[in-house]
Amino acid sequence: MATYSRLPGSVALITLQNPPVNALSAAVRQGIVDTVQRALKDPKVTSVVICGQNGKFCGGADIREFAGPMLGPPLVPMIHAIEAVDKPVAAAIEGVALGGGLELALGCHYRIAHSKALLGLPEVTLGLLPGAGGSQRLPRLIGLTAALDLITTGRQHDSSFFSSLHLLCVCSQSISSVCVSGQSLDSRRLSTLPCPCPPDVDSLLDKTMVKVRQRSRGALAPVACVQALMAAASLPYTQGMEKERDLLTTLFNSGQARALQYAFFSQRVVGKWSLPSGASWDNSAARTISKAAVIGLGTMGRGIVVALALTGISVVAVETQEKQLAEASQVVPAMLQREAGRRSLATPPGVISFSSNLQDVCEVELVIEAVFEDMSLKLQVFRHLTSVCRPGTLLCSNTSGLDIDRLAAVTQSPGLVVGMHFFAPAHVMKLLEVVYGPRSSPEAVATAMQLGKRMGKVSVAVGNCPGFVGNRMLKPYLEQANFLLEEGATPQQVDEVLEEFGFPMGVFRMSDLSGLDVGWRIRKEAGLTGPGVESTRTRQGRRYSPLPDQVCEAGRLGQKTGRGWYQYDGPGGRVARSDHWVNIFLEAYRAEHGLVARSIAPEEILERCLYALINEGFNILQDAMAAGPEDIDAIYVFGYGWPRHHGGPMFHAGQVGLGRILERLQHHHHNHPDVPHLKPSTLLRRLVAVGSPPVQKWREFINKERVHSQL
Numbered sequence: 001m002a003t004y005s006r007l008p009g010s011v012a013l014i015t016l017q018n019p020p021v022n023a024l025s026a027a028v029r030q031g032i033v034d035t036v037q038r039a040l041k042d043p044k045v046t047s048v049v050i051c052g053q054n055g056k057f058c059g060g061a062d063i064r065e066f067a068g069p070m071l072g073p074p075l076v077p078m079i080h081a082i083e084a085v086d087k088p089v090a091a092a093i094e095g096v097a098l099g100g101g102l103e104l105a106l107g108c109h110y111r112i113a114h115s116k117a118l119l120g121l122p123e124v125t126l127g128l129l130p131g132a133g134g135s136q137r138l139p140r141l142i143g144l145t146a147a148l149d150l151i152t153t154g155r156q157h158d159s160s161f162f163s164s165l166h167l168l169c170v171c172s173q174s175i176s177s178v179c180v181s182g183q184s185l186d187s188r189r190l191s192t193l194p195c196p197c198p199p200d201v202d203s204l205l206d207k208t209m210v211k212v213r214q215r216s217r218g219a220l221a222p223v224a225c226v227q228a229l230m231a232a233a234s235l236p237y238t239q240g241m242e243k244e245r246d247l248l249t250t251l252f253n254s255g256q257a258r259a260l261q262y263a264f265f266s267q268r269v270v271g272k273w274s275l276p277s278g279a280s281w282d283n284s285a286a287r288t289i290s291k292a293a294v295i296g297l298g299t300m301g302r303g304i305v306v307a308l309a310l311t312g313i314s315v316v317a318v319e320t321q322e323k324q325l326a327e328a329s330q331v332v333p334a335m336l337q338r339e340a341g342r343r344s345l346a347t348p349p350g351v352i353s354f355s356s357n358l359q360d361v362c363e364v365e366l367v368i369e370a371v372f373e374d375m376s377l378k379l380q381v382f383r384h385l386t387s388v389c390r391p392g393t394l395l396c397s398n399t400s401g402l403d404i405d406r407l408a409a410v411t412q413s414p415g416l417v418v419g420m421h422f423f424a425p426a427h428v429m430k431l432l433e434v435v436y437g438p439r440s441s442p443e444a445v446a447t448a449m450q451l452g453k454r455m456g457k458v459s460v461a462v463g464n465c466p467g468f469v470g471n472r473m474l475k476p477y478l479e480q481a482n483f484l485l486e487e488g489a490t491p492q493q494v495d496e497v498l499e500e501f502g503f504p505m506g507v508f509r510m511s512d513l514s515g516l517d518v519g520w521r522i523r524k525e526a527g528l529t530g531p532g533v534e535s536t537r538t539r540q541g542r543r544y545s546p547l548p549d550q551v552c553e554a555g556r557l558g559q560k561t562g563r564g565w566y567q568y569d570g571p572g573g574r575v576a577r578s579d580h581w582v583n584i585f586l587e588a589y590r591a592e593h594g595l596v597a598r599s600i601a602p603e604e605i606l607e608r609c610l611y612a613l614i615n616e617g618f619n620i621l622q623d624a625m626a627a628g629p630e631d632i633d634a635i636y637v638f639g640y641g642w643p644r645h646h647g648g649p650m651f652h653a654g655q656v657g658l659g660r661i662l663e664r665l666q667h668h669h670h671n672h673p674d675v676p677h678l679k680p681s682t683l684l685r686r687l688v689a690v691g692s693p694p695v696q697k698w699r700e701f702i703n704k705e706r707v708h709s710q711l
């Protein structure tokens, strides 16, 4: 709703009230319409100020309402009516003015903001465009070039940025009242202004279109944003608004908008974590960490040190190899400085001290071990840590899939051990898997989750199983990609299909980037390859492709060696080019194993890779290793490049139709009975059997099934 009050004198104050962010729900819109009318009718009122309750102007349209029928007064005519009134209306912005909130402010005649306010038009991130006149008013105020950047990226900025664009005036005190009166409003109605465009407007629009298409392949909203701004640049306001409306309608009805809105809420759902034990975010206290240590200063360790220091935590960075330590003590401060500059931090970074002595961690509150991915080495480190650290120190491992419980077992306080699985580069990537074992205490999980949040990560609590959630699902995906090569595909064909779907990189390019030796080592440890293992295509009772092992044996470890599934311009090169060697190698491999290459349709490539991955997601939910589909989807969107406009693998499954996924998995499993990952999971079957409920209902269904022991 919106409340109305008359300040002493002649100013009417309208306050938006819809906690927590004063989103423009039907009730708020109705409140605005009513209170503006009241201000207009009151002869004593000469000007109007619109503000938001609790120090927040407005977080935009109420996203939760998008799923239901449209109720209450629509935004566009409401804002238009405000712009048309003949008493001056000012938006007094504190906290946030985002999306529809900023569009409302753009309909006002004046905008004044607190210096710390955050403004932006993030609709594109929800699969929409600023469809309440924002795409037409903003470029008229700040010019086409700046508006294109803001609207197509959805970036948010503080008020000093916007005041430099003459969008608002900034004040440094809390806003209690603003009064503007006595001036002509003609030039304050943005819809009546021309749109300032650069001389090479067509080239600007073309270049932006190419850029947005490259940035998020297959995403509709950024393209629609550019089209709306083209209209602003070339058409009168009224026709521009018609274009805006048509584009918005198309976006609203697209699956992409639903997927992106789901992604918005899943990011928030995962913060409200719960464990099978009943411990959860609202009943578990977290410790505040001010001093931490990182053990191992390879690529991951260095990134973790920077991520911690950026939050103001003092870090003891330990590396026992002198050469590595010397290199890290040069590189890490530079990384920190660069990242701190990029983020223009409010908190000064924490102090980093480098050491080669594990003893130096004795005073810290939390340790993150990031040594080489080798269980015996990690066990040795944990035994040492438990003897040198103060009782009560939290011991975390950055393992990407090893058993947290085995590490906990060698410590004096297994309850204080959790996994903190970062993604490379650790100071940049948003995802953090917080891995709890059966003995991890709620306090340890809560602390790791909160620390992740402080570092700006999307932290997801996951159970302790090989590969946890992300890498466990990646395994069947990689496996299918290798099988497809055996059957006749090339790495480029597979990658193109996945990139067309929206992944920034296909599976083979991604493997080359990460280093092919990572998986090779894991397969050796699992006894799947290496000296003494017979070179067959069935190992440990299931189909196995030795292709990636043989590529490694040829010394091709990916980008770092300049050769992998592709060739690069020397070691460390980044541009992947197809390699004749790979084609000859694949032909020889097929001939050796009596395989006849067939032409494989893109649909089969996509289905086998994605549905095998999705099927493992269902197994993970069934095993209670993730609390709900949102957890899996957040992991894939923030850590594995899953295109956000497809919501995440589990959401995508719902959009494709669970019945269809089941039917295709059955089909592929029938053709490849020796591939257990293609066998449809029990949970998927159960969901189809009860009529394929929407993804938002799965959590409840799984919990019920578990109670009745159906899973």
Ligand SMILES: CC/C=C\CC(=O)SCCNC(=O)CCNC(=O)[C@H](O)C(C)(C)COP(=O)(O)OP(=O)(O)OC[C@H]1O[C@@H](n2cnc3c(N)ncnc32)[C@H](O)[C@@H]1OP(=O)(O)O
Binding pocket: 020, 021, 023, 059, 060, 061, 062, 063, 064, 075, 096, 098, 099, 100, 101, 122, 123, 126, 128, 129, 130, 131, 132, 265, 268, 269
């Ligand atoms: C016709 C088309 C015209 C207009 C279209 C739009 O306006 S679309 C909406 C555009 N606005 C946004 O995209 C802003 C989304 N919100 C945010 O970015 C952040 O929530 C915000 C406002 C910066 C606050 O961040 P903070 O970290 O402080 O809180 P949090 O994100 O956890 O949010 C708190 C709870 O508020 C819910 N929420 C936030 N924004 C909206 C919204 N616009 N509509 C509905 N609900 C919103 C959020 O889900 C949290 O609720 P919870 O129950 O805890 O999940």
